[in-house]
Amino acid sequence: MANKTGIGQTTIGRIRRGEVNATAENLRAIADAFDVPVGYLYGEETVHGIRVDMDIRQPSPAPKRTMGTTRGYFGPPPDKIGQLPLISWVQAGNWTEAIDNFAPGDAEEWIPCPFKHSQHAFVLKVVGKSMYNPGNDKSFNDGDYIAVDPCREARNGSMVVVRLDDDHTATFKQLLVEPNGERMLMALNPSWPNRIIHIHASATICGVVIGKWTAED
Incomplete structure (x- = not known):
């Protein structure tokens, strides 16, 4: 299998023994090597063939802005440069439509962001354990903060915020x-039910996660 997939023998052994979980890149390599969809590795017996009209191989366009409005959001105010607005998951789901009417006071708070980002980026507080996998390189616990950039290109393996x-x-x-x-x-959590779901054509990718913070108790 190592020769066929290009994955190291040690890594394959650790995956088979349950010591680590396969990354998205490993899953893709295994699926490609045996000519099966990734979902097949999780027990799916059929391929549903559902496609998304959005071409995520191209950079996501910046949300539309109305130059004539007084509340149009063009990034943080001068006293909050380098900070991003913490918004709700409902606001995130409608960010593209709501951004024209977003005012600095609409944020729950403003959080300094050390990561390179566009002026349309925002912060969310993770809710639940679906993305929690401490045995993996990527893991997001309940209560963590994630920075999301709607102008960042979404690729295979990207952590994304999506409205379904x-x-x-x-x-x-x-x-x-x-x-x-x-x-x-x-879902990164290996114990999460219905861990893999197909994206329907009406799904909207709201942004790509570019970093996270973990709050201390």
Whole structure:
């Protein structure tokens, strides 16, 4: 398997023994080597062939701005340069539409961000354990803060904030992209039920996670 996938023998052994979980890159290498979709590795017997119209291979366009409005959001005010607004998951799900009417006072608070970001980036507080996997390189615990940039390009393996179908609240998962363009979302928590879901055409990628903070008790 090591020769066929290009994954190191030691890594394969640790995955098989349950010592570590396969990364998105490892899953893609294994699926490609055996000519099966990634979902098959999680017990799926069929491929649903659902596609997303959005071409995430291209950079996400910046949210529209109305130059004539007094409340149009053009980034943080002068006294908050280098900070990002902490918003709710409902606000995140409608960020593209709501950004024109977003005022600095609409943020729950402003948080200094050390990561390079566009003026449209924002911060969310992680809720739940679906992305918690302490045995993996990437893990996001309940209560962590994540910086999200809607202008960052979403790629296979990116951590993304997505609004599904007609749901007004956004969700946070890892993006997986099949060679045929099929897109899925995966929870990092290996024990999470329905860990992989397919993205329907009405899903909206609200932004890519560019960093996180963990608050001390």
